[in-house]
Amino acid sequence: xxxxxxxxxxxxxxxxxxxxxxxxxxxxxxIVQFAATLTPVVLSIVVILSLFxxxxxxxxxxxxxxxxxxxxxxxxxxxxxDLFFTAGLPFWVYYHMYGWTLGQLACQxxxxxxxxxxxxxxxxxxxxxxxxxxxxxxxxxxxxSTTGSYSVIACVIIWAVSILIASPTFxxxxxxxxxxxxxxxxxxxxxxxxxxxxxxxxxxVFIFCYSQIIxxxxxxxxxxxxxxxxxxxxxxMVVFFVGWGPFNIVIFLKSFNYWPKTSVDSKNLSENCExxxxxxxxxxxxxxxxxxxxxxxPVFYVFVGVKFKNHLKKMxxxxxxxxxxxxxxHSRLTITxxxxxxxxxx
Numbered sequence: 623x624x625x626x627x628x629x630x631x632x633x634x635x636x637x638x639x640x641x642x643x644x645x646x647x648x649x650x651x652x653i654v655q656f657a658a659t660l661t662p663v664v665l666s667i668v669v670i671l672s673l674f675x676x677x678x679x680x681x682x683x684x685x686x687x688x689x690x691x692x693x694x695x696x697x698x699x700x701x702x703x704d705l706f707f708t709a710g711l712p713f714w715v716y717y718h719m720y721g722w723t724l725g726q727l728a729c730q731x732x733x734x735x736x737x738x739x740x741x742x743x744x745x746x747x748x749x750x751x752x753x754x755x756x757x758x759x760x761x762x763x764x765x766x767s768t769t770g771s772y773s774v775i776a777c778v779i780i781w782a783v784s785i786l787i788a789s790p791t792f793x794x795x796x797x798x799x800x801x802x803x804x805x806x807x808x809x810x811x812x813x814x815x816x817x818x819x820x821x822x823x824x825x826x827v828f829i830f831c832y833s834q835i836i837x838x839x840x841x842x843x844x845x846x847x848x849x850x851x852x853x854x855x856x857x858x859m860v861v862f863f864v865g866w867g868p869f870n871i872v873i874f875l876k877s878f879n880y881w882p883k884t885s886v887d888s889k890n891l892s893e894n895c896e897x898x899x900x901x902x903x904x905x906x907x908x909x910x911x912x913x914x915x916x917x918x919x920p921v922f923y924v925f926v927g928v929k930f931k932n933h934l935k936k937m938x939x940x941x942x943x944x945x946x947x948x949x950x951x952h953s954r955l956t957i958t959x960x961x962x963x964x965x966x967x968x
Contacts, residue, residue: 653899657906662715664910668917669715672708675920676701678934682924686933695773696753697924699780700746704916707739711913721800729797737788738781743916744820745780747862748827750923755831758838787816807880814877821870825863832859858922861915869912872905 679701687694713724713732722729756763794809795802804810832855839852924930 650895650899650902653902653906656903658718661718661906661910665711665715665913668910668914669708669711672704672711672917675917675925676704676708679920679924679930682930682933682937685937690773692773692776693753695777696746696750699777700743700750700919700923703739703742703746703784704919705739706735707743707913707916710736710739717802722797722802723800724797724802726797729802730792730795733795733802734788734791737791738784739916740817741787741820742780742784743919744824745784747919748824749776749780751827751831755835758835810880811877814873814880818870818874821866824866828859828862854922854926861918861922865911865915865918868904868908872901872908875901876905 680698683689683694683698683701689695689698710732713728724732790809790812794805794812796805797803804813836852836855925934
């Protein structure tokens with residue numbers, strides 16, 4: 623089994639030391655083995671859950687909901703975005719197990735789809751939070767009931783911006799020597815600080831909107847279901863910050879590795895290596911927490927709602943009735959004539 627520990631992108635680590643010299647003074651085999659063991663297992667589970675949850679969301683929306691509604695449009699696009707994000711994960715599982723053997727173009731395409739899913743998901747979560755804020759604070763606003771062409775325009779803008787942000791992937795990603803990595807330290811920093819910026823903007827929107835919603839719900843005149851809504855909001859914020867907070871802190875700290883440094887001797891290099899090992903472990907663990915968000919989105923943004931739970935029950939009930947009818951047809955006793963070999967059913 624081949625393992626990788628290579629230059630930085632969303633899914634890999636980066637070390638600024640020369641590889642041959644590093645092998646002599648910095649033993650990272652335990653970290654590489656840790657990542658190669660844990661990452662494929664966790665990401666495989668995330669892929670399965672994400673595919674199941676997000677495809678189910680799309681099916682329910684298409685079957686029972688009005689897709690012209692802005693709310694349903696955002697939910698639909700979030701599911702599609704999460705599927706884009708998920709599509710890249712099997713390649714990173716393969717990468718950690720066998721190294722990158724798929725070539726330059728495949729490296730660029732996989733990273734492009736991955737970044738499109740990543741950025742579109744972040745933008746959609748921001749818009750969904752803002753939309754929920756408007757719906758609570760000003761339920762009579764035209765934004766709440768927006769349908770038709772406005773929803774389409776919003777989707778086009780979201781995907782256009784996401785594709786635009788992800789497009790530099792074709793310029794700064796390279797796949798060679800068993801690695802799929804960013805071209806140089808400048809592009810590594812570019813990728814890191816873009817992610818940090820998206821997280822900061824998302825955090826500001828989350829904190830502002832949900833704190834205002836909580837204050838509104840805590841008023842005596844609020845509806846009786848406020849307790850359940852408050853729990854949901856609390857769960858959304860915890861999942862978001864626990865998932866993306868540690869990852870963004872870790873990659874920000876690791877970004878200092880890409881800034882120019884003065885040369886160091888083997889002793890200082892060895893000390894730097896040992897002191898940075900906890901951060902390397904933290905990177906792999908926090909990344910898995912962040913990537914699991916794509917399979918948690920359907921749970922918290924869709925299936926906790928009464929309407930979608932009713933749709934799911936209705937669909938499962940319909941499938942159950944269909945399967946029962948099919949089993950009843952197949953369970954009719956078939957008697958075969960021993961002499962003629964002819965069949966008839968009763």
